[in-house]
Amino acid sequence: MNVQLPTGRELFESKRPGSADIAWCPGCGNFGIRNILISALAELGLKPNQVAIISGIGQAAKMPHYINANGYHTLHGRAIPIATGVKASNPELTVIAEGGDGDMYAEGGNHLLHAIRRNPDITVLIHDNQVYGLTKGQASPTTMKGMKTPTQPWGVFEEPFNPVALAVALNASFVARTFMGYFRESVEIIKKAIQHKGLAIVDILHPCVSFNKVNTYTWYREHTYWMDDHDPYDREAAFKRALESDPLPLGIFYINERPTFEEMVPAYWKDRTPLWKREPKLELVKKFFEARKL
Amino acid sequence: MAEFREEVSIVLGGAAGQGVQTVEEILTYALKKSGYHVYANKEYMSRVRGGINTTEIRVSSRRVRAFVKRIDILVPFNRGTLSWVEDRLSEGTVVLGEKENIEEAFLGKINLVEVPLTKMAMEVGSQLYLNTIAAGLIVGLFHGDFSAVEEYVRKRFGSKDENVVKKNVEAAEKGYELGVKLCEEGAIRVEISRDEKVKDEVLLTGTEAVGTGALAGGMNFLSFYPMSPSTGVSTFAAQHAEEFGIVVEQVEDEIAAINMALGAWFAGARAMVSTSGGGFALMSEAISLAGMAENPVVIHLAQRPGPATGLPTRTLQGDLNLVLYAGHGDFPRIILAPGSLEEAFYLTAEAFNLADRYQVPVIILTDQYFVDTYYNLPAPDVGKVRFERHIVEAKPGYRRYELTEDGISPRAIPGYGEEVVIGNGNEHDEWGDITEDAELTIKMQEKRAIRKLETIKRNAPLPKLIGNENAEYLVVSWGSTFHVVEEALEKLGSGKVAHLHFSWVYPLNPEVRRFFEGRKVIVVENNVTGQFADLLWKELGVKANHRVLKYDGRPFSVEEVLEALKGVVE
Numbered sequence: 058m059n060v061q062l063p064t065g066r067e068l069f070e071s072k073r074p075g076s077a078d079i080a081w082c083p084g085c086g087n088f089g090i091r092n093i094l095i096s097a098l099a100e101l102g103l104k105p106n107q108v109a110i111i112s113g114i115g116q117a118a119k120m121p122h123y124i125n126a127n128g129y130h131t132l133h134g135r136a137i138p139i140a141t142g143v144k145a146s147n148p149e150l151t152v153i154a155e156g157g158d159g160d161m162y163a164e165g166g167n168h169l170l171h172a173i174r175r176n177p178d179i180t181v182l183i184h185d186n187q188v189y190g191l192t193k194g195q196a197s198p199t200t201m202k203g204m205k206t207p208t209q210p211w212g213v214f215e216e217p218f219n220p221v222a223l224a225v226a227l228n229a230s231f232v233a234r235t236f237m238g239y240f241r242e243s244v245e246i247i248k249k250a251i252q253h254k255g256l257a258i259v260d261i262l263h264p265c266v267s268f269n270k271v272n273t274y275t276w277y278r279e280h281t282y283w284m285d286d287h288d289p290y291d292r293e294a295a296f297k298r299a300l301e302s303d304p305l306p307l308g309i310f311y312i313n314e315r316p317t318f319e320e321m322v323p324a325y326w327k328d329r330t331p332l333w334k335r336e337p338k339l340e341l342v343k344k345f346f347e348a349r350k351l
Numbered sequence: 352m353a354e355f356r357e358e359v360s361i362v363l364g365g366a367a368g369q370g371v372q373t374v375e376e377i378l379t380y381a382l383k384k385s386g387y388h389v390y391a392n393k394e395y396m397s398r399v400r401g402g403i404n405t406t407e408i409r410v411s412s413r414r415v416r417a418f419v420k421r422i423d424i425l426v427p428f429n430r431g432t433l434s435w436v437e438d439r440l441s442e443g444t445v446v447l448g449e450k451e452n453i454e455e456a457f458l459g460k461i462n463l464v465e466v467p468l469t470k471m472a473m474e475v476g477s478q479l480y481l482n483t484i485a486a487g488l489i490v491g492l493f494h495g496d497f498s499a500v501e502e503y504v505r506k507r508f509g510s511k512d513e514n515v516v517k518k519n520v521e522a523a524e525k526g527y528e529l530g531v532k533l534c535e536e537g538a539i540r541v542e543i544s545r546d547e548k549v550k551d552e553v554l555l556t557g558t559e560a561v562g563t564g565a566l567a568g569g570m571n572f573l574s575f576y577p578m579s580p581s582t583g584v585s586t587f588a589a590q591h592a593e594e595f596g597i598v599v600e601q602v603e604d605e606i607a608a609i610n611m612a613l614g615a616w617f618a619g620a621r622a623m624v625s626t627s628g629g630g631f632a633l634m635s636e637a638i639s640l641a642g643m644a645e646n647p648v649v650i651h652l653a654q655r656p657g658p659a660t661g662l663p664t665r666t667l668q669g670d671l672n673l674v675l676y677a678g679h680g681d682f683p684r685i686i687l688a689p690g691s692l693e694e695a696f697y698l699t700a701e702a703f704n705l706a707d708r709y710q711v712p713v714i715i716l717t718d719q720y721f722v723d724t725y726y727n728l729p730a731p732d733v734g735k736v737r738f739e740r741h742i743v744e745a746k747p748g749y750r751r752y753e754l755t756e757d758g759i760s761p762r763a764i765p766g767y768g769e770e771v772v773i774g775n776g777n778e779h780d781e782w783g784d785i786t787e788d789a790e791l792t793i794k795m796q797e798k799r800a801i802r803k804l805e806t807i808k809r810n811a812p813l814p815k816l817i818g819n820e821n822a823e824y825l826v827v828s829w830g831s832t833f834h835v836v837e838e839a840l841e842k843l844g845s846g847k848v849a850h851l852h853f854s855w856v857y858p859l860n861p862e863v864r865r866f867f868e869g870r871k872v873i874v875v876e877n878n879v880t881g882q883f884a885d886l887l888w889k890e891l892g893v894k895a896n897h898r899v900l901k902y903d904g905r906p907f908s909v910e911e912v913l914e915a916l917k918g919v920v921e
Contacts (some may be wrong), residue, residue, distance in 0.1 A: 063557025073773075106745070110766045111614065114776075121773060122784045129617055129774035130785070132612070132640050138607040142614025143765070144623065145598045146572060150618065150766055155763035171603035294616065322600070323593035324571065333619025333764055337569035337700075338595050339733045345563060345591075346730040349553035350503070351384070 059193070062339055065099035067314045071125040073313045078121055082190075086263025087116060089237040090184055093261075094153075096240075097247040103151055111140040113156035113165060120155050120230035134164025141177040141318065147331035148319045151251060152179040159189050162198040162218045162228045172256055173227040178317040180257045183220065186265040187272050194268035204271055220260045222299035225292060225311045230255030232295070232311040236262040239307070247311060255317050262305070284308040352434030353462055354421075356748045358411040360421050361489060362436060365428030368400040370482040374426075375406040376404035377486035377503050379522075382556050383489070383727045386545030390415045391725040394905065397579070400913070403435045406522025410493065411546040416691070416726050417834040420908035424492075425484060427452045428916040433461070445539055447488070464538050470527050473910070480522035487523035491530020492541045500527065535727040553730045557722040558583035560731075561651055561715065565623055567736045570614040572622035572647070574632060575610040579663050580719040580763050581653035584625040596743035605630040609637040609648065614648045617774055619742055619764035621703045625651040627772065628670045630662065635677040638712050640776045642682025642799065645752070645760065647706035647713075651699070654718035656904045665904030666719035668830055668877040671886065674714045675857060681800035684808055685709065686857040688716040690833025694854050695721070695806040696731040704739040709807055710762055716856065720877045720906035721831035744768035750781040752793055804858060811860040818849035822918055825870040827854040827895070829883050832875050832907055847918055856883070859890045867893045873919055875899040875912060 081087045100106060108126040113119035113194045114133035121128025127150070131139050137255070140154035159171055161183045172181070188206070189195040195208040198218035205212045224232040231253040235243045243261070250257035265273050288294060295311035319325055324332070360743070365371040372393070379389045390409040407422075408654075409415045417443075422439045425432070425446045435455055445462045446453065449469060466488060472481040490500055504519045506543040533539050557748055560586050565573075575585040585599070586879035589883055592599045598615070602608050605902035608624045623699065627636065631652050641648050652674060656667040674686055685705055688694035699715055743761040745768030752775075753760045760781075763772050775784025778795060780786045788876040817837065833852050842849050867887075874884040874895040874909075879902040884895035899915040902906050 073782045075780045075782055075786060080785075104769075105771050106766060106769055107616070113687070119785065125629045125771060125775070127771045128783070129614075129644070129775075131613075131644070131776050132636060135606065135610040135637065136639075138602070138610035139614035139617070141621075142572070142574070142611035142616075142617040143907055145600075145611075146615040146622075147618035147764075147766055167603055168607055170841055173605065195466035275695075318600075323598045324598045325594065325694070331619070332571045332598070332615070332621070332764070333767070335569070335571055335596060337566060337567055337738055339736065341594060342563055342567045343733050345566075345731075346553050346733070349555060349559075350551060350730070351380075351506075 065102070066095050068105055069098055069121060069125050069294070070093045076123055077161060079123055081116060082267050084266040085116070086095065086237050086265070087184060089240065090261055090263060093220045093237060093240060093243045093247060094120070094182070095124060097251060100244065101248055101251060107149070108151045108153065109143050110153045110155055111136045111143060112154070113158050113160035115157040118160060134160055134168065136160065137165055137168040137172045137181060140179045141172060141175065144177050144179050145319055145322065148178070148325065148329070149331055150323065151185050152265060153182060153211055153251070154179055155182045156184070157201045158183060158185045158187065158197045170227065175225060175318045176256045176315060178219065178256070179252055181249070181259070182265055183258070183260050185260050186263050186269055188265050188269040188330065190265045190268055192292045192293060218256070219299065221310055222296065223257050224324040225295045225299050228292070229258055229311065230313050230315055231257035231309070232306065233258070233309045234260040234307050236281050236307055238274055238277055242283070242307070249309065254311070255315060281305045281307050352537050352540060354542070354746040355423050356542050357413070358409065358415065358543065359423045360419050360543060361408045361410065361426065362405050362422045362434030362439070363408070363426045363428065363485070364403055364436060365403040366401050366717045367404050369428050371404055371406055373482045374486045375408065378408055378489055378504045379554060381486070381490050381495055381554070381723055381758055382493065383471070383549060383552070384563050385495035385916045386547055386549050387493065387543060387547065388414050389554070389725070389727055390417070390547055392418055392720065392906070393723050395664050398461055398746070403429070403431050405432070405436060410543060412546065417838045418906050418908050419718070419888065420910045430454060433457045438801070448886045456653070457760040458920035460611040461537065466529060468896055471529070471760060472522065473523045475525065476518055481516060483519045484526035484763050487526025488530040492534060492539055493543065494531060494534070496567065497524070497527050524624070524899050542670045544615060549727055552727040554725060555692050556725045557692060557695060558587060558716060560689070561699050561717060561722070562587035564696040566595055567696070567733055568621050568703035569621045569738055570703060571596060572612065572620040572623070573625065574600050574602050574611040575625050576602055576605045576608050578627045578630045578904050580655055580722050581625045581630070581651060583629045583722055584651050584653070590671070604860070605812060606637065609634040612648050613641055613646045616706070617764065619767070623649040623651060625653070627655050628657045628673060631670065631673060631677065637658070639680055641712045642678055642680060642684070643764070643776045644774045645710040645799065646774060647710050649702045649706050649713050649715070649716065651715045653722050654716060656701035662904040664719065666877065666903060666906050668718055668832070669879070669882070670716065671856065671882040673721060674716065675886065680900070681710050681796065683709070683800070683858065685807060686709060688711065688830030688854055690828065690830060690852050692726065692728055693731055697735065698854060700736045704737065707739065707741040709759065709803065711803070711807070716830055718831050732847035734816040734834060742767065745770035745772055751783040752779055752781050752795070754797060754798060755780060757806040758798045759806060803875070808858045808860055811858060812855050813835040813860060813862060814851050814853045814855070814866065816849060816866060816879065817852050819846055820849065822847055822849035823871060824848040825851050825867060825872050826916065827851050827853070827872060827874045827883070829856055829876065832877060833911055835907045836875050838909045838917060842909065843916055843920070844915050848916070857886065861891070864891045864893065867891070873897040873899060875907070877901050877907060
């Protein structure tokens with residue numbers, strides 16, 4: 058693959074001393090996702106201080122440390138509510154919630170469901186390698202049936218989680234899947250996800266070179282295809298595509314333009330100022346007390 | 352004839368859904384407007400319909416702010432009320448009501464003044480008017496200001512059609528006339544002098560005091576999951592969301608509530624969550640994150656008895672240990688527990704400054720008794736509220752976790768300044784990136800758990816001492832037991848006893864120790880083990896000589912505290 062890196066990327070290259078020591082295994086798909094994300098941010102012309110990357114826990118969640126942008130490395134599964142709070146407090150920020158399949162689909166599953174209902178204007182990037190890497194190879198919600206792991210020595214018998222079908226079923230605002238091995242396509246999808254007004258979910262397939270011996274780079278290439286003839290505004294078609302399992306379709310499954318959380322909350326009806334710039338409305342408190350004299 | 356001078360305690364009892372609360376509202380409003388000091392508190396069952404709920408309304412010529420066990424006038428709206436409050440009845444209690452609502456066993460044993468409320472309501476047109484008649488009746492006993500009742504009815508039913516207002520006013524009038532007649536006939540006599548100044552005071556609930564405090568403190572974000580008895584604060588915020596520009600969101604669970612609030616503070620908002628013990632239990636993980644990431648947050652915790660679901664609609668000061676120790680690892684937090692509505696207002700406002708300044712979780716502990724208490728008070732002075740912003744601009748080279756002498760690193764927020772801000776729940780270097788360096792770990796642990804804690808302690812305000820500084824006995828209260836201890840001590844009238852009230856509960860300033868030197872210490876608290884007494888021992892080495900504890904899910908009454916103190920103080 059001939060990777061042409063765009064200019065503007067250097068803005069997002071962290072020079073902090075702690076960023077130098079990258080904790081990912083050699084060959085890890087997270088490196089590719091990092092490159093994709095940096096390129097997407099740079100190509101969108103964003104500045105590091107306008108972006109906030111909120112991550113959960115796990116190898117994927119270490120992303121904020123390897124990028125020069127605002128970041129908050131939080132708790133397992135909690136990136137989405139935290140990112141929602143960030144965006145709702147300052148809608149001027151580009152907010153990205155990032156984590157792995159365990160982070161977003163297991164520990165944080167409930168938050169994902171309700172974020173889809175709430176529709177904050179954030180981008181949720183899920184590094185989906187179908188295994189728990191940081192804890193050394195246990196099955197994740199997306200692990201395929203039959204895969205043997207140290208904690209599932211008899212082989213996984215649970216039905217794998219289908220994030221795309223779930224998101225379409227819940228009428229999510231933007232649903233896509235990509236494989237990080239396809240650099241240019243992935244950059245384009247993530248750019249569209251960031252630009253999309255509303256919650257954008259991108260399931261990013263990537264290999265875990267240390268613990269997933271099934272879903273390798275080659276496996277993903279052989280078991281995925283790009284949807285060239287798909288209308289993302291057709292929900293029924295999106296759902297049908299979402300149910301396909303081998304090969305897995307890649308691309309934007311579904312777009313559903315609807316009002317965002319920040320547009321709906323009364324706090325911003327008349328005033329678009331970020332919350333941190335606002336001051337207490339003491340006159341209104343006084344008025345409240347006056348009314349309580351009656 | 353039953354005569355009540357200068358003070359009367361009225362209890363209304365009925366099934367949930369019968370409208371006892373409506374009567375409570377009309378009465379407190381109209382009586383306050385008539386120039387009487389009022390206090391009200393309710394106890395209710397955890398059910399939507401049925402059961403027995405009661406409301407106590409104290410009407411007095413002087414300021415009253417505490418719960419009394421004594422019932423002077425009882426108005427039962429259903430059968431079963433008398434048995435429910437049996438231990439609160441005395442020879443002097445007058446029961447105002449209908450025979451149908453009184454259990455046979457009580458007939459002949461009580462001072463019953465029969466009032467045909469149902470019949471009167473039917474005359475007006477429907478049983479629905481019973482509450483308004485009862486409210487009018489009681490205001491009539493005081494020869495209160497009828498126009499205030501009318502005004503309230505208009506305010507409350509004004510959005511419905513004019514006929515509803517007219518009928519309700521008619522019903523209130525009928526009740527009022529009967530009340531006046533009962534006095535003239537000599538069945539009851541109530542003589543309470545009025546205080547004109549009361550008319551200009553405000554009537555607030557504990558919930559509103561916390562809510563208005565939060566608004567004055569600049570709260571602009573509130574995420575919550577409904578849970579009694581804390582929901583009132585969230586409802587209050589939602590109802591003022593548009594006017595005050597607050598993001599209010601009912602979320603999927605308490606975990607989301609607090610994490611959303613952490614995100615909001617990270618981005619510079621002033622966020623609060625309102626919950627109760629069971630909800631807070633779910634938040635401990637995020638409390639720990641707040642400790643590690645030095646992410647400010649304000650939490651209102653309205654306590655109710657636990658463990659687990661406990662008694663959902665009742666009261667206890669049982670969650671002090673929960674908030675003291677919630678979260679793993681060592682990190683400071685601030686715990687506040689207002690004793691009066693004024694304190695609830697000022698402390699809640701200040702909680703936002705404290706969270707901002709120290710970058711720690713600040714927990715405001717109230718309880719069911721406190722949030723459901725009403726009384727009149729001079730409007731809090733909004734001008735006294737200070738708005739401190741502790742946010743710095745992220746300039747090049749900015750380090751979120753800069754090591755400083757006092758343990759406080761200047762906090763920047765994303766988007767303000769050209770540099771980026773990295774928050775982290777993992778151990779981190781000064782920039783916020785992950786570290787496993789042993790030496791740096793030591794420095795960071797000490798910064799958070801020692802230096803920052805010391806800074807907070809040093810600046811922690813002292814408790815309020817009421818009474819003789821050299822008293823032999825020191826009665827300690829914290830949070831919602833303030834007024835009841837205050838009134839019990841007034842009644843005790845002993846110069847040997849002083850009162851020390853803590854509304855700043857943790858961490859304690861080491862200076863606090865001096866209040867206890869040479870005194871016999873009596874700690875009054877609404878829980879089974881004496882959690883605050885234990886804290887005094889652990890933090891200051893202060894030993895409680897006596898613990899006055901109550902843990903039946905009900906608040907202390909003035910009589911109970913008085914009796915307990917009499918038993919201790921010689």
